[in-house]
Amino acid sequence: MHSPSAGRQADTFPVTDDRSALDAVARRLTCPHCGAAPLQRDARSLRCPRGHSFDIARQGYVSLLSGRRRHRGDDAAMVAAREAVLGGGHYQPLRSTITALVAEHSPPTTRLVVDLAGGTGHYLSPILDALPASWGLTVDLSAAALRRASRTHRLAAAVAADVWEPLPLAGRTAGVVLSVFGPRNTTEIDRILTADGIVTLATAGPEHLWELRDRLGMIGVDPRKADRLRRAFAGFSPIAGETVRWRLAVKHDEARALVAMGPGAHHLDLGQRDQAIDALPGLTGITAEIDVAVLRRHR
Template sequence: MPSRPDRRLPSDRLLTVLTCPLCPSGLAPADGALRCADRHSFDIARHGYVSLLTGRRRAASADSADMVRSRAAFLRAGHYDPLARALAGLAAELAPPDATVLDAGSGTGHYLATVLDALPGAMGLGLDSSAPALRAAARAHARGEAVGWDVWQPWPVRTGCADLVLNVFAPRNGPEFHRVLGPHGALLVVTPTDRHLGELRPSLGLLAVDPRKEERLSRTLAAHFRPAHTEPLEYAMSLTPEDVTGLVTMSPAAHHVCPAELRRRVGELPAPVRVTASFVVSVYRPKGR
């Protein structure tokens, strides 16, 4: 996938989507920053992303640099490529080639970049609160942009601007998903099933996935969306000990076991490690459209 250079100004198309988080105004480049008519100013990082998080709006938690490095390495190794291909295939069916795609909790931008490859004229915007993740996302694709934001808050984007919203293992803000989608827009959500990484949980102390996760997802979105399509995806992965360590380190499970103990536990696993990847990919359409 094509990468984009560092320190590039946000595209004109992005500026038609973004709004100032402190007032309703649009944003425009000014002296290495983005500024609105009321002179609220937001720096463009040298890595190519813009952070609109300020003061009380700063996210309480975000992925660390170690988590982002581990996630980038694991994804580069191709272990979740079947999921990325499934998202790209659905995106090509759901959105026009020149779509505006928003990725809520985009992380490194890996899945957004794959979707943009499937939509040759699309522009992508990834929202995330982690600076290390934003640095990676800003370089993930030539037509991808990265903006620092807490997706639990009202988003600094225009109402009805998006053709497709992605939500892959990330927080779900139903009201904002609904607000930003256009009349024919779609929401594409990925959640793990209770079988996901099941072989690793007893030995590595990973947190269990709630078996009613899909039911809770539907309840969370029910006020604003109707389910349109559900697609299960399950396959076996063959992982090295290094892959397993990265898989744990890239997730919130890393907070529950110290690095030395994790290495010890992983070292006791038979190599290669056979692990189940199990997801549900769901398509939702906004109600009232």
Template sequence: MNLLHARIPAGTADTAPMVTARADFLASGAYRALADELARVCAEADGLVIDAGAGTGYYLAHVLSAAPAATGLALDVSAAALRRAARAHPRLGAAVWNLWEPWPVGDEVATVLLNVFAPRNGPEFHRVLRPGGLLTVASPTPDHLRELGDLVLTVDDRKEERLDGTLGEYFTRTARTAVRSKVELTPERIRQAVEMGPAGHHLDRDGRRERLAAVSEPQEVTVSFSVSTYRRL
């Protein structure tokens, strides 16, 4: 369902090619360890699980498979992504929405909020989550895909500190887990890894598109994420 009628600035929503790259990359299992960790953390969920910035619904579908008493709502600004999310799981609904606007849901309706590589709207997180509800945030660490150099955008060394600062008014952090491994990526998977992320909006800068096309050998890369859990105050 597309509830968003305002024009979205260029470079905000993932494009159809970016979404296709993400769907194909995630289907390879390269980030399965992160999906498994999110499912573990949220396995006791019941009621409504909202994924803020759900993309294709890959992570929310894993959580719902681990939590049979839960239903899911995927919110994302990309209509192309949510067309896939709507088919990702039988207990998942999807709505196109700008996460920086007040969300089209009532107060204190969610038992769990997911936020995976997506904008964090602390006031709305707090409004829609029930008292004592669980917020689970996944973000890349500075080591993530570091072997790919400037083909990908760098991660701020103070990202976790800024995350806690952004959410501290509304939530208390209860845990932080590292999810880290090495995976071998084919040239096609390397291209997808770059194209599906923020760098996908900037392929024509600094010769990035040409350098991606020139990749011809598999490469072992680091995948590294931080999973932080918070309880609503």
């Protein structure tokens, strides 16, 4: 449930005051139980107007889960693997491209950037540097990721929520929505975007990590993916896009992290994985190919 009036609030919260990101973003959060808004900070919790309370974790994020969820989120091992790969700069070409496209096409009135299934906030952080008049919000299911996301940038807050369920956000409140390798609930994306807001998608291209996929028998990219995305976002028009392609130079431990950071890792035999990776040269070239698209509603 979401309060109808919540979607009509003026999006005018400044970033020049001394509030924390969570304090500021709370004005755009809704109660996952009753839909009431806004949430207010009360010592170590957020509280809705009808009295529902949500504890703020020691690391700074807050869980707004309604009790229903399809998945458990990434575990600590997957998050650590992703941190190793991203922290090593291996995906910097993608990060830079996403930041540039958002900075070039975001509405000038953007005050909130929402990163859905945003993990540790790796892609959100440089966008907030580029849009210093905006706050950021990472939405994810993984406590291990949110512990990092809540501290990744002074303008970024983090909440636990299932992106497949109604999001605990007021309508028409996000000038930018990011979806980088994550699930895409188009109904909720459409609801939370401002009238002139943009959604930025990053999805694996057909040759992404093909060298590892071939060796390990991992599931490839669905050739119908582009058609499925077009149908899912039928109410949107592409306004910018780019295929980012580069070569990763990885050692064995980095190759293991590349495999372990994705959902396909759960379906692999660890012994066979290690044997296949150990058979690689000491430094191996791996293809990275990501499709990035910026969409806006039809006008």
